[in-house]
Amino acid sequence: QKAIIRVIPLKVEPIVLEGEFANVAEVTPAEGKLLQSHPLSLCNTSEDEHTESGFITIVKLEQPDRDPNPCLSLANKAKLAGERGARAILFDITDDESAADQLRKPRGLSQPVVLIRGHDAELLMGVVNKNREAHVKIEVKEPPSWPDYDVWILL
Amino acid sequence: VHPNVSQGCQGGCATCSDYNGCLSCKPRLFFVLERIGMKQIGVCLSSCPSGYYGTRYPDINKCAKCKADCETCFTRNFCTKCKSGFYLHSGKCLEKCPDGLEANNHTMECTSVVH
Incomplete structure (x- = not known):
């Protein structure tokens, strides 16, 4: 299921991106302040000083060979992020496409998990890199009412 | 440049990336998560900063926060x-x-x- 991600940085034009809801969690809208989380912050041996809840966390996943022994599975990292107050978890999977498979199995996590990649992810990480406070709205993109046929035959 | 070490690597990193900072540290150094505004990056230090304590694990040495009081x-x-x-x-x-x-x-x- 596609997701529409509206990123509203302070004093800068909003940007609208597209992502994909992962089946590991509910497909549901969410919104909150954007906050980056380092992949290693989502481990039981790490804690995040950020104590407010109600944020949306973005995690830039690295190539799998750069983290050969992940502390938790991606599903459990998403679960941990939710337990720490995240309203939704965005995974930039540009460098780790295997993440999509890891997050395909339904686990009923209540906070939505959205996968983002390529140019959309680049734009989002650009906001993060500028460290500009931003609000994020995640919406469920309804499928088009007309089915996606490539060819139409008009009689 | 070695593929595991991008140009943005700080001194103590063994591997790093532009968005996440350090991903792993050189031997004996401690990995610390640093939050700067909305960003969170990894840094590698020879000792943990004040208010933190160090724990050595098989695959990583980490700094964690002391209790609130x-x-x-x-x-x-x-x-x-x-x-x-x-x-x-x-x-x-x-x-x-x-x-x-x-x-x-x-x-x-x-x-x-x-x-």
């Missing part, structure tokens, strides 16, 4: 200096010293009663 600590459960308003006693931070001990407002510790 503790300013500096040796481990999570052994404080060496308490925050303002607390007295140090046997590695713990107490709002009131136990019976038989008196609060030393100079050292902010619980000490034996001097007769």
Whole structure:
């Protein structure tokens, strides 16, 4: 299921991106302040000083060979992020496409998990890199009412 | 440039990336998560900053925060200096010293009663 991600940085034009809801969690809208989380912050041996809840966390996943022994599975990292107050978890999977498979199995996590990649992810990480406070709205993109046929035959 | 070490790597990183900072540290260094505004990056230090304690794991050495009432600590459960308003006693931070001990407002510790 596609997701529409509206990123509203302070004093800068909003940007609208597209992502994909992962089946590991509910497909549901969410919104909150954007906050980056380092992949290693989502481990039981790490804690995040950020104590407010109600944020949306973005995690830039690295190539799998750069983290050969992940502390938790991606599903459990998403679960941990939710337990720490995240309203939704965005995974930039540009460098780790295997993440999509890891997050395909339904686990009923209540906070939505959205996968983002390529140019959309680049734009989002650009906001993060500028460290500009931003609000994020995640919406469920309804499928088009007309089915996606490539060819139409008009009689 | 070695593929695992991008140009943005700080000195202590063994591997790093532009968005996440350090991903792993050189031997003996401690990995610390640093939050700067909305960003969170990994950094590698020779010792943990004040307010943190170090733990060595097989694959990584990590710094973690002391308890909320503790300013500096040796481990999570052994404080060496308490925050303002607390007295140090046997590695713990107490709002009131136990019976038989008196609060030393100079050292902010619980000490034996001097007769």
